[in-house]
Amino acid sequence: MPRPASGPRAPLPSPSRPARRRGLLLALGLLALPLPALAQFGGGGPTEVGVIELEVSAAPYQVVLPGRAVAHDQTEIRPRVEGLVEEISYRAGTRVEAGDLLFRLETDTYDVALAAAEAQLASAEATRSAAQAQVDRYERLEGVGSTRSDLDQARASLASAEASVAAAEASLKSARLNIERTEIRSPIAGIVDLAQVSEGALVTANQSQALTTVTTMDPIYVDVQESSARMLRVRKRLDEGTLTRAGDLDIGLVLETGDTYEGMGRMVSPRSEVSTTTGTVDFRIEFDNPERVILPGQFLRVTITLGETQAILVPQRATSRGSDGSLTAFIAEGETARQVTLTAQGTWQNAWIVTEGVSAGDLLIVDGLQNLRDRGAVTTVPVTINAAGLVEDQAPAGDAGSETGADAAAGE
Template sequence: MTRSIIRLLAILAALSVVPVAAVAQGRPPSGPIKVGSLRLSYEDVPYVRTLPGRAVAYERTDIRPRVSGAIVEILYPPGATLKPGDPMFRIEDATYRAALASAKAAVSGAEAELATALATAERYRALQGSAATAANLQTAEAAVAKARSTLAAAWANMESAQIDLDHTTIASPIAGVAGKPAVSVGALVTANQTAALATVTRLDPIYVDVADSSSGMLRVRDRVAAGKLQLGDQIGLQLLLETGLPYNRDGELVVLGSEVSSSTGTVEMRIRFDNPDRLILPGQFLRVETTLGTTRAILVPQRATTRSADGTLSVWLVRDGKVHRVAIDASGSHNNAWVVTDGVQEGDVLVVDGLSNLREGAEVATVPVTIDSLGVVRDIAPAANGASN
């Protein structure tokens, strides 16, 4: 019995030693954490402000009838590209044709009355010499004047009737893309009604309206006054599509607001872009990168930063062989790097690789690296002996 107990205790003792040994063998070697780093320095970088914007049609018109009647024909397919004067709707015109015929008859009658009045007046002029003839001549000349005014009114009525008849064909006043019709054949419409029959929108070129805060514009002025920003000859305007990709056509600033909105505190600007492929449609929310000039700034690769829940950007800096988390402020981005205005200084050593295992105050061993244009981290090759000598 005693021998069995001793044997069991020996087995348990052996088992208790195995995990400790295993853990000891699997423990990572102690020492500094190896990280890739680079030394920060000032660079001349474009000073870019990214502003929110919204696309607005270059031209847009609502199509409404100028005369009343029933729609008898829709003359365009929805989405068609129209030129100025292209017909879109036709209103039943029998009544307007009859009105024009009546107006033409009135003109003919007025012309006949004028001819009669002129002949009568001419006859009395030939018989001048008596009081009776003078009175008759006055009456005849008054009849001529009345006949002339009657003819002028008849001509005006005929022209009005012709205009009404022309308006039974409703045409597009601008070039653009036609929207779907809001009425169908047989619908009764009235002259100058509130509801539009359709819309025509010109998409090329197109406007993008953007807004910049008044405080942001003041900061730009301060940087220029302090010599920190060198303005360019002209403002660079790069449109970013909803996908984040750049639009491959340059913009032109056509309107710069002259007042600050009392409700939003922003200044409105309007930029025009060519849009032959209709990639931009009215109502789209877009962004515009405005390049104002160049500034001296420190670039921090975006891969080396983390953003907290409240939006704060931070980086790991190496000081005296240990890492410390530091918050930074950025005014924009350039080539996959943040343009940093506060938090770091020239000469600081920034950790760009091996960030996952870091903790505040951890000891690190830095390996100088570079980041290529594709964002790939590469070790800096050591200089050859001959070169170093």
């Protein structure tokens, strides 16, 4: 089939009059938009930001230290005599008091030994009585019916008999102790663990395997470590007066879930030396733990309030970290935003405790920070920061009256 001959392309159709009219109206509509609306289409203009006025206030100086829970007391229970486990007298996970029965061993062998010791003591006491009677007789007949040699021999026999009685009494005491030790009791009060043996198992005296463990968890210890360098810095601030010492240390605890523990801690004792490997000092803190919320081995965070310091509180939401780790924020100077670098000495609630970088009276930008640049043009709006760290608009001065702006307009 022959191909059609090629020729010049047909010209594109020109827009119709209605299409041109719609384009013109669109252009006129954009030109009629106010300046903020034009900014959405690439127009320029100052950025509206929310600001708060900074002021100096007293802020608690806190340090947060990682710690680990340690049992107040923990004892491994082992048998002191050999025998078969006849009874396990506790339920695992329950609290036991000092002296409560945990295990009972069979006593047949020790009952026999006790009876033998009692018989031995009775025999020794009889021998001693006979020896004593002979000594008494020789003392009455000395020089008449007995010689000095007979009396000395009688007294030696009495001494031997008394020694036999003492040995028999010791054997009897040992036999009674063995009987008592067949009842294995808890030496401390605490929570008893699972039994590591079952009834009928043979146990031996002072074996390596513990029968169970009793742990005291109320109160409980939390061990923490503090840098010796920071301790020196805190002491220097106390000497300089920039930090006011608190009367009593306020010690709190943050659980693994991030929740704050209700009870307050008590300092038990700091160590008197610095670790040569970590450069830290160990501290032990005691917490009441009646509900067993804290368990030995848990990793926790301890907050210690050392005193108060005069500083400026800068909300954390208004700051950012630079690539070099520096803490920065923006303040409004007239109609210009200026970026500043802050020096912080810890945190309090949702704010940094700032000692350098800003001054009282500065207007800190806390809202509208997205895409904000140093020396950028801004318009400021006063706002407030609530307890949760959220920004709220300040109420106009006229709102304090009984008639709102809307009511006034309605009245007109």
